[in-house]
Amino acid sequence: MAAAGQSADNRAMWFFRRRRPEAATQLPGPSFGEWALRSFASDEPVPGMTFARLEQVCSNAASLLCGAAYAEPEAARDAAPSDATLAEEASLMARRTADGFKAALADRDNAVLAWPWDHLATRLAWQATRNEATLERDLGDGLWQISALYALRHREQLQHVLSLWDQVASGVLTGAQSRRPSLERMGREALAAYRSGVVSLSAGHP
Numbered sequence: 001m002a003a004a005g006q007s008a009d010n011r012a013m014w015f016f017r018r019r020r021p022e023a024a025t026q027l028p029g030p031s032f033g034e035w036a037l038r039s040f041a042s043d044e045p046v047p048g049m050t051f052a053r054l055e056q057v058c059s060n061a062a063s064l065l066c067g068a069a070y071a072e073p074e075a076a077r078d079a080a081p082s083d084a085t086l087a088e089e090a091s092l093m094a095r096r097t098a099d100g101f102k103a104a105l106a107d108r109d110n111a112v113l114a115w116p117w118d119h120l121a122t123r124l125a126w127q128a129t130r131n132e133a134t135l136e137r138d139l140g141d142g143l144w145q146i147s148a149l150y151a152l153r154h155r156e157q158l159q160h161v162l163s164l165w166d167q168v169a170s171g172v173l174t175g176a177q178s179r180r181p182s183l184e185r186m187g188r189e190a191l192a193a194y195r196s197g198v199v200s201l202s203a204g205h206p
Helices: 002-017 021-025 032-041 051-071 073-079 086-104 116-130 136-154 155-172 183-202
Strands: none
Touching: 021 032, 021 116, 032 051, 032 073, 032 136, 032 183, 051 073, 051 116, 051 155, 051 183, 073 136, 086 136, 086 155, 116 136, 116 155, 136 155, 155 183
């Protein structure tokens, strides 16, 4: 178990330390993952966050990113790198989600349900703070790329998760909004908002 945990930690550390030769060709402005991360961070600088706060922000951003990746598989394919390390991170995310849901079903009174984006957020936030690698672009890219790989390779699991989340959110938010909550819809709308912002930026608009 210790060896497996160490191997997983090494994979996450590798993500934050790897060189990014594609950075020079990136469009101006934040990537989609960074944009989502900043949206939930508001005006609070990510590098100065406590682990608990960073984990919360990452979880909120990742939930939206998972919804977007599920809603638009083509966007997920564009974001998903051909990278065995990140693919294993997505698989780990799926395994932890499956194990967590089984535990919750086996002990409904005591088990706490953890969503896949919670697992991803905890892992990346912990590694980022541990390695002092809390750059918004790197962390946002990690959330988006792994979410995209997860959505593509474990689509059926994500479909069930999103459906359950919608049901839970509907129960919590009854009467608070006109439309039924849907991470798939919110993810699609977030992608549209992001693309609109990128187009405006590249066109020189404020």
